[in-house]
Amino acid sequence: MTSRLLIIGGAAGPALLGRFVELAGGPGARIVVIATASSDPDAAEAEHLAAFDRHGARHVEALRLGDRVAANDPRVEPVLRAATGVFFTGGDQERITRIIGGTATDTLLQELVAAGTVVLAGTSAGAAMMSGTMIVEGEGPGVSRASVRTGPGLEFLPGVLIDQHFAERGRINRLLSAVALYPHELGLGIDEDTAILTDGDAFEVLGSGAVTVVDAGRATDIRTPEAGPITLAGCSLHVLPAGHAFHLTGREPRP
């Protein structure tokens, strides 16, 4: 089986949450909610447990990983090995990478996702951490170094930079800044109530908004001065609503 990732730009509506339950096995799904990103995990867990329950998943539980001791606790392993779907809530993506990065939980999730036994989903911060390099913050005007700060993600989907709440928060400048600095990475801007569902080397767009792909791979001129505006000439851009697919290594929309 190939690994399946459902990466949601925040504010997932019923259709996307229902799709996750279906991907995880429908009524037989065993879903684990991880609210490590949230500063109020009680609320985030309760909200998501109720939502997945409403969508017909019979086994839904929260796995509270509030610090690295918990993320290295051997009692995590049987919970995750029994799961068919794991869902990361929103909050602060650096809490996820700081608490889970390099722990036994991290290693085991990589194994289960690669083997295709677990569908891994994340929304907002839970989406950002999926990529090899994640956008941590940055709202500056224009395309510049000051407009973005990045850090390493958990690398479930290497070769991409993911931004979320994309249209709603007008984040294209920081995504363009990031791909100008790291043109190896494809920039994916995911709107709210919108997701990509990966299938091997491609993804499909789901939900009510669009995914914006920015590709500086064939840019002819990139200059990233310490201060002032970035030069980025020859960048490709694709705005893809639901129903479209994109090939990651080919760097182009798929018919």
Added chain:
Amino acid sequence: MTSRLLIIGGAAGPALLGRFVELAGGPGARIVVIATASSDPDAAEAEHLAAFDRHGARHVEALRLGDRVAANDPRVEPVLRAATGVFFTGGDQERITRIIGGTATDTLLQELVAAGTVVLAGTSAGAAMMSGTMIVEGEGPGVSRASVRTGPGLEFLPGVLIDQHFAERGRINRLLSAVALYPHELGLGIDEDTAILTDGDAFEVLGSGAVTVVDAGRATDIRTPEAGPITLAGCSLHVLPAGHAFHLTGREPRP
């Protein structure tokens, strides 16, 4: 002589205003300020007259065109024929097209700009009206029909769609929406205190920000439904700070 247009994204600093005076002839420049776009023309005229005076232009005057009768008044002609530079202030671009469009002033300005005897500058609304199609309004999230409303401009620079205050107001979605609807037009997003200076079929970028060019000319898939997100696959994008040039009909940055 070729026509010279100085198209400013708003909030022009001293360097850009000084450059306009220099292009219009330096100390010998004869500058005419047209504040038709402004709802407070007294203030807009006074501000710009003082600025051009500070930059050493000895002949600076305001031409008050508050309605179509004024714009068709034969007394406009000697004023404009004596000018070496004409500057349109900001405000509401539809006031410019509604009051000046098709009048004797419009016809005469087209002639003088084409002949190269007048350098034509405009900031903000005065920039928007330069293009064949101008963006009138639209701030909706995402790339969609609802995100932009366009109308015909005065066509000093055909083949482009100009947006201003570009990075500062996060306007890329409305520019992408516009070029998806009208891929014939090159989309130019000009930041504040930033300008393009045209030279025949090319332009140079001046000022402290950047010009973002979006080009849907080679887009492979464009779908613009009445409601919901637009599809725009294969769009090219260039972020060009000062010192860069762009070839308009070639649709590519110039070395």
